[in-house]
Amino acid sequence: MRFHQLFFLLLTFLSPHFAFAHFFLKIPAYIGYNDALQATAPCGGFSATSRPVVTDFTVNGFPVGITSTHNGVTYEFRAALLSAPTTWVSLTPTCQVTSGGYPYFCEPQIPGVAAWAGQDAVLQVIQHASDGTLYQCAAIKFVTGGPYTGYTTTQCRNSTSPATNAVWV
Numbered sequence: 657m658r659f660h661q662l663f664f665l666l667l668t669f670l671s672p673h674f675a676f677a678h679f680f681l682k683i684p685a686y687i688g689y690n691d692a693l694q695a696t697a698p699c700g701g702f703s704a705t706s707r708p709v710v711t712d713f714t715v716n717g718f719p720v721g722i723t724s725t726h727n728g729v730t731y732e733f734r735a736a737l738l739s740a741p742t743t744w745v746s747l748t749p750t751c752q753v754t755s756g757g758y759p760y761f762c763e764p765q766i767p768g769v770a771a772w773a774g775q776d777a778v779l780q781v782i783q784h785a786s787d788g789t790l791y792q793c794a795a796i797k798f799v800t801g802g803p804y805t806g807y808t809t810t811q812c813r814n815s816t817s818p819a820t821n822a823v824w825v
């Protein structure tokens with residue numbers, strides 16, 4: 657590879673806002689990711705009722721982990737019943753995440769909806785960033801118990817270099 661090609665690649669990946677990839681829901685497993693459709697509500701271009709992988713989400717807390725290409729964002733964590741997939745309820749206050757780079761952010765205990773234990777549901781994560789509002793969803797089933805501690809601190813972590821700072825507002 658010639659130098660100018662390498663330089664171009666580096667520029668592409670180091671650019672503060674490269675055109676592809678907005679944010680990825682890592683935990684729980686997302687329904688799907690399509691970069692071009694991520695601004696499409698409610699699930700970034702995928703059906704809220706699609707269930708390729710279903711995660712048991714303990715109502716007393718379950719981790720939600722995200723990687724973002726944006727270094728100053730706001731997240732909303734919401735859920736809907738599979739039987740009413742357009743009626744979203746907020747699980748938490750809004751969360752502001754800042755970082756000097758591309759943050760990995762994991763909140764280990766996002767609360768579920770206790771009254772929905774035993775029911776199929778959809779988790780929706782909304783990212784408000786400089787390029788707009790973006791969506792990712794995960795197929796879940798609310799189950800009793802928790803907080804769930806089955807992920808290691810490697811799997812559910814916050815970036816430390818540069819540091820990720822999260823504030824609930």
Ligand SMILES: [Cu+2]
Binds near residue numbers: 677679725726785
């Ligand atoms: Cu973006």
